[in-house]
Amino acid sequence: MTAKLTEAERAELLPTLDGWKHDAARDGIAKRFTFDDFVGAFGFMTRVALLAEKADHHPEWSNVYNKVDILLTTHDADGLSMRDIELARAIEKLA
Amino acid sequence: MTAKLTEAERAELLPTLDGWKHDAARDGIAKRFTFDDFVGAFGFMTRVALLAEKADHHPEWSNVYNKVDILLTTHDADGLSMRDIELARAIEKLA
Numbered sequence: 603m604t605a606k607l608t609e610a611e612r613a614e615l616l617p618t619l620d621g622w623k624h625d626a627a628r629d630g631i632a633k634r635f636t637f638d639d640f641v642g643a644f645g646f647m648t649r650v651a652l653l654a655e656k657a658d659h660h661p662e663w664s665n666v667y668n669k670v671d672i673l674l675t676t677h678d679a680d681g682l683s684m685r686d687i688e689l690a691r692a693i694e695k696l697a
Numbered sequence: 698m699t700a701k702l703t704e705a706e707r708a709e710l711l712p713t714l715d716g717w718k719h720d721a722a723r724d725g726i727a728k729r730f731t732f733d734d735f736v737g738a739f740g741f742m743t744r745v746a747l748l749a750e751k752a753d754h755h756p757e758w759s760n761v762y763n764k765v766d767i768l769l770t771t772h773d774a775d776g777l778s779m780r781d782i783e784l785a786r787a788i789e790k791l792a
Binding site: 640641644647648651654655660661662663664665666667 | 735736739742743746749750755756757758759760761762
């Protein structure tokens with residue numbers, strides 16, 4: 603069981619993430635990434651997929667042409683956990 | 698400008714597609730593909746991405762772990778066109 607982040611942890615960690623918004627309905631964090639075209643968007647997705655598989659922590663995501671919407675939440679924790687913060691940070695390094 | 702399918706064309710073509718449902722709200726066709734795990738799902742997405750880029754016709758799609766939801770519609774036609782039917786057929790050959 604992965605621990606859900608406490609209020610104090612959220613207050614500290616969420617402002618450190620660039621452009622990720624808290625999704626209250628899902629208790630996750632979400633961000634849209636926009637690229638020049640489909641090749642840019644899917645190339646990014648491929649790199650995220652490799653990170654996610656390595657971390658054994660997978661995004662909920664969608665793609666329409668040059669846009670990729672990512673939502674990170676932790677099913678085991680029934681909400682936001684440190685694993686989401688870590689995956690968001692790793693994704694930022696790719697984007 | 699790509700032509701939207703006529704009622705007669707829809708009546709003929711849609712029943713030939715395995716498991717694709719007409720999405721009336723978007724005037725597109727949609728199907729969920731389920732795999733053993735994320736690697737199976739993303740591997741499939743990668744193969745679809747290459748087909749889509751080659752056809753210059755891209756899906757609207759989402760992925761959650763082992764599931765991939767695909768919606769095909771043609772923005773140029775403001776609805777379902779032959780390009781969607783052809784891409785659906787090509788995807789079926791991969792799945």
